[in-house]
Amino acid sequence: MQVAQIIVDVPTRQTNNAYSYSIPDHLVDQIEPGMRVQVPFGNRKITGFVVGISDESSYDGKLKPIASLVDLSPVINPELLDLASWLADQTYSFQISCLQTMLPGGMRTKNKKKLIAQNSQVIDQFPEIFHGQQEIDYNRQQYDNATLSKILAGQKNGDIQVEYDLTNHARPIMLKAYQGNLNAKQVDEVRQTVRKNAVGQLKLLSLIKQQPDTVFLVSDLASKGITSSTLKNAEAKGWVVAKLKRHIRNPFMRPAKKSQPLQLNADQQAAVSSIDEAIAAQKDQVFLLEGVTGSGKTEVYLQSIAHALSLGRTALMLVPEITLTPQIVGRIRSRFGDQVAMLHSAMSSGERYDEWQRINTGKAKVVVGVRSAIFAPLQNIGLIIMDEEHDSSYKQADNPRYQTRDVAKWRAAYNHCPVVLGSATPSLESRARAMKGVYELLSLPHRINRQALPHVSIIDMKIEMAKHHEALSTQLKDAIQVRLDKHEQIILLLNRRGYSAFLMCRDCGYVPRCPNCDISLTMHKDTHTLNCHYCGHTEPIPTVCPQCHSKRIGFYGMGSQQLEEQVKNLFPTARVLRMDVDTTRKKGAHEAIIDQFGAHKADILLGTQMIAKGLDFPEVTLVGVLNADSALQFPDFRSSERTFELLTQVSGRSGRADKSGEVIIQTFNPDHYAIRLAKTQDYEKFYATEMRIRHDGKYPPYYFTVKLTGNSASENQTVSEMFGILNFLKKQLSSNAIILGPTPKVITRINNQYYYQIIIKYRKEPNLKAALDDILVQSQKKQRRGIQIAIDNEPLDFM
DNA sequence: AGCACGCCGACT
DNA sequence: GTCGGCGTGCTC
Numbered sequence: 001m002q003v004a005q006i007i008v009d010v011p012t013r014q015t016n017n018a019y020s021y022s023i024p025d026h027l028v029d030q031i032e033p034g035m036r037v038q039v040p041f042g043n044r045k046i047t048g049f050v051v052g053i054s055d056e057s058s059y060d061g062k063l064k065p066i067a068s069l070v071d072l073s074p075v076i077n078p079e080l081l082d083l084a085s086w087l088a089d090q091t092y093s094f095q096i097s098c099l100q101t102m103l104p105g106g107m108r109t110k111n112k113k114k115l116i117a118q119n120s121q122v123i124d125q126f127p128e129i130f131h132g133q134q135e136i137d138y139n140r141q142q143y144d145n146a147t148l149s150k151i152l153a154g155q156k157n158g159d160i161q162v163e164y165d166l167t168n169h170a171r172p173i174m175l176k177a178y179q180g181n182l183n184a185k186q187v188d189e190v191r192q193t194v195r196k197n198a199v200g201q202l203k204l205l206s207l208i209k210q211q212p213d214t215v216f217l218v219s220d221l222a223s224k225g226i227t228s229s230t231l232k233n234a235e236a237k238g239w240v241v242a243k244l245k246r247h248i249r250n251p252f253m254r255p256a257k258k259s260q261p262l263q264l265n266a267d268q269q270a271a272v273s274s275i276d277e278a279i280a281a282q283k284d285q286v287f288l289l290e291g292v293t294g295s296g297k298t299e300v301y302l303q304s305i306a307h308a309l310s311l312g313r314t315a316l317m318l319v320p321e322i323t324l325t326p327q328i329v330g331r332i333r334s335r336f337g338d339q340v341a342m343l344h345s346a347m348s349s350g351e352r353y354d355e356w357q358r359i360n361t362g363k364a365k366v367v368v369g370v371r372s373a374i375f376a377p378l379q380n381i382g383l384i385i386m387d388e389e390h391d392s393s394y395k396q397a398d399n400p401r402y403q404t405r406d407v408a409k410w411r412a413a414y415n416h417c418p419v420v421l422g423s424a425t426p427s428l429e430s431r432a433r434a435m436k437g438v439y440e441l442l443s444l445p446h447r448i449n450r451q452a453l454p455h456v457s458i459i460d461m462k463i464e465m466a467k468h469h470e471a472l473s474t475q476l477k478d479a480i481q482v483r484l485d486k487h488e489q490i491i492l493l494l495n496r497r498g499y500s501a502f503l504m505c506r507d508c509g510y511v512p513r514c515p516n517c518d519i520s521l522t523m524h525k526d527t528h529t530l531n532c533h534y535c536g537h538t539e540p541i542p543t544v545c546p547q548c549h550s551k552r553i554g555f556y557g558m559g560s561q562q563l564e565e566q567v568k569n570l571f572p573t574a575r576v577l578r579m580d581v582d583t584t585r586k587k588g589a590h591e592a593i594i595d596q597f598g599a600h601k602a603d604i605l606l607g608t609q610m611i612a613k614g615l616d617f618p619e620v621t622l623v624g625v626l627n628a629d630s631a632l633q634f635p636d637f638r639s640s641e642r643t644f645e646l647l648t649q650v651s652g653r654s655g656r657a658d659k660s661g662e663v664i665i666q667t668f669n670p671d672h673y674a675i676r677l678a679k680t681q682d683y684e685k686f687y688a689t690e691m692r693i694r695h696d697g698k699y700p701p702y703y704f705t706v707k708l709t710g711n712s713a714s715e716n717q718t719v720s721e722m723f724g725i726l727n728f729l730k731k732q733l734s735s736n737a738i739i740l741g742p743t744p745k746v747i748t749r750i751n752n753q754y755y756y757q758i759i760i761k762y763r764k765e766p767n768l769k770a771a772l773d774d775i776l777v778q779s780q781k782k783q784r785r786g787i788q789i790a791i792d793n794e795p796l797d798f799m
Numbered sequence: 800a801g802c803a804c805g806c807c808g809a810c811t
Numbered sequence: 812g813t814c815g816g817c818g819t820g821c822t823c
Binding site: 010041042043044046 | 800801802803
Binding site: 003005006008010014015018019020021022039040041042043044057059061062063064781 | 819820821822823
């Protein structure tokens with residue numbers, strides 16, 4: 001008897017292992033690992049992933065049979081199946097969550113499936129399946145086993161395609177089309193009957209004579225001057241037959257112009273050669289490509305990808321969430337054309353689904369995408385690139401809490417291919433590994449056009465604030481005016497953290513706080529409410545202070561909305577664009593703003609982090625950073641690194657073309673090393689300084705870290721539970737391990753749940769893994785009493 | 800996640 | 812005496 005090992009879709013600790021099911025006779029040899037199936041579990045039917053097939057089961061009890069197939073072919077290939085179980089182990093999460101994250105969002109919704117005939121012969125061949133239709137609902141129950149085999153066979157040889165009926169808009173787009181129904185001789189006969197001035201009809205006839213097998217889209221025909229009425233007529237006369245043609249969405253928005261490889265400078269050439277060598281040698285070497293902004297990293301990527309493709313292999317390129325702009329995608333696509341698939345969260349689930357299909361079927365050879373694209377079902381990968389490798393969007397914030405870099409290395413080892421980590425400001429972890437020789441360091445120290453880096457000046461806001469209480473310093477205001485006069489562009493950056501505006505009573509100091517969370521409410525002018533960013537609580541803006549009844553209650557702090565108003569007041573003639581979470585929420589809005597600014601339809605672009613990265617605006621000659629140090633206030637060991645990265649990156653935004661640039665950084669900590677060294681763009685010195693601090697503080701990369709967070713509705717219970725964990729850990733770990741906490745999180749209460757955390761810092765703790773697994777198993781039992789435990793391996797912050 | 804099993808309070 | 816509260820544990 002054949003037995004399938006199945007991971008069931010029940011995300012709990014106790015069900016986090018494969019269950020055995022017997023394979024019913026009619027499914028023997030049809031079930032493969034990586035397919036999803038419906039299985040009886042307890043007294044209901046749920047979905048599961050087949051992860052293995054064997055002749056025997058280790059389970060003593062009686063096996064239930066698999067009920068039905070969800071997929072007719074695997075949706076998780078063998079590599080990703082292996083990866084999922086490694087990932088679950090690595091991130092202390094459930095196998096099912098890992099498998100699920102590997103599928104494009106739209107496919108996770110299950111149940112309804114459709115069969116689509118790929119050509120008319122198939123429709124005729126299987127009337128019992130298609131009933132003359134091109135597309136029919138697939139419902140397992142309505143077929144006997146013989147029919148099912150036919151479907152499976154058709155699916156294997158490409159006659160039949162399976163589509164998931166996705167609840168959102170992720171369904172295939174079918175466009176109306178026509179195909180000729182006459183042979184050449186018939187066309188010639190028919191042509192005699194048509195009036196000489198029936199241009200449309202004649203055109204149609206010659207088309208179907210020349211390309212009898214082509215299915216013409218109505219829209220294409222229309223552009224050739226063949227109207228829908230002509231087509232209707234032709235259909236009635238039997239010249240053509242109506243068809244539906246699958247339309248693959250094009251998420252690229254604009255067509256790509258073909259481009260050629262650029263001439264490389266010596267440094268780029270050296271980098272490309274090293275990478276090419278590793279690709280050819282099938283070596284899973286990790287390279288750290290370190291290059292200042294404008295040093296031509298992208299061209300190195302492109303030529304390395306080209307090399308992988310020339311060897312018949314595929315390539316995966318990852319970019320941070322915010323950097324995946326049409327600019328960069330356009331550049332890649334112009335080089336590699338339709339071989340490129342893109343995976344981005346701003347795409348609709350339909351677009352992502354289509355792209356995923358193109359990858360899974362091997363049509364796309366190059367994948368460009370954000371974090372989750374690391375799970376793209378590419379085969380025979382020859383190169384993995386992670387651009388801006390230090391970027392924090394590469395770490396997933398919720399389960400499975402993976403670090404993309406680690407997954408990339410895993411896949412590289414599996415595929416025997418190199419990984420290229422690129423950055424102007426590498427993460428300390430990566431740079432330290434490069435120094436130790438674990439990674440190979442490739443450097444691009446020069447800007448392509450040999451252009452000097454912009455002039456950076458630092459404004460001490462303590463002095464400014466003594467003079468006046470405005471967000472813009474005198475120097476920055478003057479500099480803006482100069483650029484406006486010269487008709488040049490300006491970028492103003494507001495550090496995301498701490499940019500929100502809050503309400504405060506000027507008499508008694510009262511600040512409205514969220515009733516469910518431990519933070520002050522932020523004001524939203526558009527809706528005229530006070531909102532909590534954590535739990536979504538909303539309340540009206542009070543006009544008198546609820547505490548002392550004073551009318552002197554007003555706003556403090558600076559949000560991007562407020563900044564926009566101020567800037568508009570100061571420079572009434574300037575055209576200002578704002579880019580932040582509010583203005584980019586709508587699909588395509590992000591691009592629209594970039595396009596507008598790129599076309600110089602605005603003078604000032606202001607916004608948060610998202611304008612700092614990856615954008616190339618040649619006309620920008622001034623970048624102002626309004627609150628460079630707001631990240632420094634945070635009690636986090638990475639805040640200096642974050643600040644340095646951000647400032648270095650925005651500085652690179654200025655003066656990339658022939659005009660020289662200027663950067664003005666406003667700060668309350670002008671002497672902080674992260675700010676001082678960003679001024680001179682001195683990564684080396686920053687690295688040395690920061691490494692010393694990390695060393696002394698026993699932080700990464702000198703120590704490994706794990707963050708354990710516990711939360712429950714009762715503060716007492718959370719604390720006592722966390723102390724229990726602390727004691728357990730103390731017993732399990734060596735005396736070299738440093739265990740911090742339990743401490744309340746910076747925001748202790750969110751949605752009436754109390755959060756406490758324990759940080760473990762260690763160098764070598766062979767027992768740690770088992771201890772943490774044990775804590776999770778234990779916590780599962782305690783969860784019923786309302787406490788939840790989350791483990792974050794190598795967290796990005798300790799907050 | 801569901802659902803059954805099982806051991807203690809207020810009801811026909 | 813019983814109905815049902817939800818704490819606990821299992822699901823191939």
